[in-house]
Amino acid sequence: MASTAQKTWELENQVVPVDDATIYAFDQAEQDAIFDKKPWKEDVNFFKSVRMSAVAMIKIVMHAKSGAPLEVMGLMQGKVTLDREFIIMDAFPLPVEGTETRVNAGAGANEFMVTFTETCERIGKVENVCGWYHSHPGYGCWLSGIDVQTQMTYQQHQEPWLAVVVDPVRTCASGKVDIGAFRTYPAGYTPPDEGPGEYQPIPLDKIEDFGVHCKQYYSLPIEVFKNSLDNTILELLWNKYWIDTLSSSPLLHNRGFCNQMVQDCVQKLDQIDMNSASQSRFRILMQEPKKRKEDNLLNKVAIDAAKNAGEQVQGLASQVVKFALFQGRASCSCREQQPTPMES
């Protein structure tokens, strides 16, 4: 096992093991005090980071996956600290699914939520509900216009409140959990321009929605923590599920998504092509220099394509290993050259 690698990583990233008592300690008075103080009113950027329990993380991903290709929604329980952190202890699903327009808890979901949370104390879960999660199957983690509206309303009436978005399709395609945590700014607030953040591919039909609202919220880094028992279980589990690492076939699994990504790139390229064609005609007419807006888009499509290609190469690596293992002696002529993943 790569325990040395893990240790190195933990040292590099200063992962401090937390003890169970601190994790599960909950003081309602302290929470009330923070609530009375409302530090998020003075500082719109008050919350800086999110810590999420292993159980909450796995529950959210699995719920999102079970709902795909539809969107699902749920709530999270946890606490906040004066260290500007959200600590998410657990999550539970709501009986809501549908497309973006419908992912908005209706009356039925509210009743569900009330009866669910009322009884949580009896099984030792005393934390308050402090956020919602929903899934974006295949189109990345960001907040849509409706999401921004929903989150703003929550932040007005339900503080402290966090929004989490997870993409189960991209999680499977890239082999790592695609999840994001967000807080919205109050209406009318304009954040200082920090230049473009970390780029992520957005499908063409969602780009406008993304572009209009992307300055209305900010994202928070998520760190996962484990309790003492989780650590042992996870190590023991690895002794079992390593087989799945070999037996899974990501290429087959993600074929549909890959096609979708290629199509999306083609559509984006088409659009750029059309725009630049009409622009160049205009330019010849007016004898004006070319506007520097287009190439940016072209670079973005290149990044999208490279990401997709990288995932394919990743899947291919699995297949090559399997082929070499189980079909080692039969040499294959098409296996002479190994492509390298493109750096984006």
Added chain:
Amino acid sequence: MAAAAAGLDVHLHPLVLINVSDHVVRFRSAGRPERVLGALLGAQEGRRVDVHNSFELVSVESEGERTIDLEFFQQRLAQYMEVFPRYEFLGWYSTGSQPEEADRALHKKIQEVGANENPFALLVDAEKMSQQKASQSEELPVKVYDATTHIEHGVAKVTWNEVPYIIDTLEAERIAVNHVAKSATTAAAGYSSDFTQHTSGLSNSVVMLSNRIKELLEHIKDVKEGRAPKNQEVLRQTLSICQALQSVHPSSLKQEFCGEFNDATLVVLLATLTKVCAHTSDLLDKFQLAYDRKHRSRHYPFG
């Protein structure tokens, strides 16, 4: 019923274990030493049982009797059914190394109210697990039981039969569990590329596979030289694995592999072309900028 259970194929998913772990540690931290109790959810199709999810239950233990809050149980069950309509109630979980006397009555009670005639019992030995230092050969201290009820002297008696199970992970589940195991932060992008992580996972698995094969080989050598007892079951399984390897049709596998290889490299080629386009466009722009400036400066020397 025992015969039916023997043929069952139980697949246990990691979320259940992590959920139990959360339950146990939460109670322990709150200073509640009692055994935890919860319900198991999942899907049953033919002989295959998948335990996907679980939730906590309320129970009271006094004087050797465990009573379960039925109202809470039924409400929660209905709520989970609403969200996961494909799941059904499969059984209950608790902590301990083996079923206790009080569990019999509990099991019967659950049998009566739950929508399952033959629920499973999952026991997690949290004590053992907490002390354990995981090493490669150690098993999970988790046991699955199936109960047989038979009438003895006019009284229904419950006997426990241990059921073998395997750990199963779905694609998304494996990724999530791996993510948690490495306790990676989404912010720590600088650590290493996705590709490196993926291949290191692969290489770990291959090492694991090779270790297992070595172990098996050692064992068979020992058997051959009379150093180890002959276990027909193990030998039969080993033989069937070897035969399975031979029966894979090499040409069809190769064809499939080549197809996948070509598809993947085609996507890479497309991406490369797109990137070339973007770079060419960049270059053109720069060229134009340089040329335009020169062009203009000749006309407007002071502009």
